[in-house]
Amino acid sequence: MKLYALFKEFSKGIFKENPIFVIVLGLCPALAVSTSLENALGMGVAATFVLVFSNLIISAIRKKVPNKIRIPCFIVVIASFVTIVELLIAAYVPLLQKQLGIFIPLIVVNCIIMGRAEAFASRNKVLPSIFDGLGMGAGFTLALSLVALIREVLGSGKIFGHLIFKEFNPASIMVLPPGALLTMGVLIAVANLIKQKRK
Amino acid sequence: MELKLFLMILISMVFINNFILSKFLGLCPFLGVSRNIKPAMSMGLAVIFVMTLSSIITWLVYRFILIPFNITFLRTITFILVIASFVQFVEMVVLKKSPALYRTLGIYLPLITTNCAVLGVTVLNIDSFFVQKAALHFSFLLSLAQAFFAGIGFTLALLLMSGIRERLELNDTPKCFEAIPIAFIVASLMSLAFMGFNGFKF
Numbered sequence: 001m002k003l004y005a006l007f008k009e010f011s012k013g014i015f016k017e018n019p020i021f022v023i024v025l026g027l028c029p030a031l032a033v034s035t036s037l038e039n040a041l042g043m044g045v046a047a048t049f050v051l052v053f054s055n056l057i058i059s060a061i062r063k064k065v066p067n068k069i070r071i072p073c074f075i076v077v078i079a080s081f082v083t084i085v086e087l088l089i090a091a092y093v094p095l096l097q098k099q100l101g102i103f104i105p106l107i108v109v110n111c112i113i114m115g116r117a118e119a120f121a122s123r124n125k126v127l128p129s130i131f132d133g134l135g136m137g138a139g140f141t142l143a144l145s146l147v148a149l150i151r152e153v154l155g156s157g158k159i160f161g162h163l164i165f166k167e168f169n170p171a172s173i174m175v176l177p178p179g180a181l182l183t184m185g186v187l188i189a190v191a192n193l194i195k196q197k198r199k
Numbered sequence: 200m201e202l203k204l205f206l207m208i209l210i211s212m213v214f215i216n217n218f219i220l221s222k223f224l225g226l227c228p229f230l231g232v233s234r235n236i237k238p239a240m241s242m243g244l245a246v247i248f249v250m251t252l253s254s255i256i257t258w259l260v261y262r263f264i265l266i267p268f269n270i271t272f273l274r275t276i277t278f279i280l281v282i283a284s285f286v287q288f289v290e291m292v293v294l295k296k297s298p299a300l301y302r303t304l305g306i307y308l309p310l311i312t313t314n315c316a317v318l319g320v321t322v323l324n325i326d327s328f329f330v331q332k333a334a335l336h337f338s339f340l341l342s343l344a345q346a347f348f349a350g351i352g353f354t355l356a357l358l359l360m361s362g363i364r365e366r367l368e369l370n371d372t373p374k375c376f377e378a379i380p381i382a383f384i385v386a387s388l389m390s391l392a393f394m395g396f397n398g399f400k401f
Contacts, residue, residue: 024379025227028315032223075283079276087272105275105322109315111227177221178391185376185383193375 006131013135019112020143021191026112029103030144031180037160040148041141042096046089046104048137050081051113055133058121065122074117075108082107112140143187150183151175201337205344212348214396218316219356220389225316229357230382234368239361242310243354247347249289249311250320253282254346257321258339261329278321283312316353320346359389 019025026047033043057077065073086104089097097104107113116136121129152158155174157165173179218224225246232242257278265271290308294301311317324342363385372381 024230027226027230028223031226072280072283075279076276079279083272083275086275102319102322102326105278106224106315106319108275108279109313109318111313114313173391176394177223178387178394180223181383181387181390185380185387188383189373189375189380192377192380196375 009128009131010135013139018139018143019136021188025115026110033100033103034144034148034151035175036152037148039099040144044141044144046085047107047140049085050107051137052130052133053081054078055121055129058117059124059126059129062122078113079108147183151179208344209348213352217352217356217393218349220393224319225314225353228314233357233361233364236361239357243357245308246353247350250317250350251347253285254321254324254342257281258342261325282317286312320349
């Protein structure tokens with residue numbers, strides 16, 4: 001029974017409360033780094049790491065933190081983990097650091113992480129918070145990968161840098177900024193459509 | 200010569216590398232407060248103000264605290280704290296000194312803390328102007344210009360968008376495209392138009 005509840009915390013992030021398509025949070029990194037599947041996965045993993053650990057710490061200290069200064073406290077926790085991720089990426093995957101650039105430090109202001117800290121971790125116990133972080137992170141990564149997949153295939157005819165279509169003229173507009181916004185708009189509309197059909 | 204550099208920053212930040220439409224910084228307020236022109240204008244002004252001043256502060260902090268003590272890896276955490284406390288401070292001052300201004304800007308100020316455009320511009324300043332090893336006072340001025348014009352670009356895109364969205368309200372969009380998806384499509388078309396500025400040559 002308990003395992004089931006934990007699984008529910010995990011799975012809600014992927015479909016029912018998908019951070020990007022349903023709650024519509026954390027859009028800036030989602031659009032900027034989704035030019036290729038590789039970048040999207042890198043960003044997803046980095047954000048998931050920060051999300052899980054900041055949820056863990058915040059839910060552990062939630063009773064010690066005075067209500068009035070909780071936001072600055074959360075920001076410090078999140079920013080520390082972002083710094084850790086920043087240094088890890090710089091040390092082990094410098095290529096990814098070059099690709100993601102400014103968007104690694106900007107994980108701090110990713111609304112998903114702050115949103116989960118405020119809406120979930122500051123009100124729940126440690127274990128559910130970890131699973132919530134994992135689920136939201138997975139949902140974020142999946143959504144990001146989906147956008148990246150569409151953009152990479154249509155924009156350059158490649159997946160993970162491998163050419164898949166020979167007789168195909170890629171529309172390079174899809175890897176440029178307008179393509180990101182267009183893909184995002186259409187995908188959110190599809191998510192809305194599914195929601196309306198279910199009702 | 201130097202004037203030309205500033206002019207280049209102006210055109211690049213306002214049009215070519217517009218923060219919202221080509222760098223995707225600050226999308227949340229862009230979608231959130233672009234329903235009407237008036238709040239969009241207030242938000243834009245608040246962002247210009249906070250961006251410019253916080254980029255001054257973070258530059259000074261970086262140059263005179265982080266570099267001498269060799270703790271530049273704490274950049275992210277320091278900057279976000281500086282910005283958060285600065286925004287809080289501005290909010291208190293505005294509330295005390297000018298309640299009228301507070302009524303127009305007030306609710307948008309706390310939102311700015313988590314606006315990635317503000318943290319983005321401060322990090323970008325350090326990245327682009329400290330690496331080049333430009334003379335110090337010069338790098339300071341360039342950072343200042345970059346932040347200010349980035350704010351202007353943000354406001355421009357926000358205003359254009361809110362003007363379009365005000366009219367869009369009257370139109371009959373398909374149900375699943377209502378509100379946010381259609382805003383994305385509009386933004387996509389705007390960004391396409393802004394890409395035209397890429398042709399500028401210096």
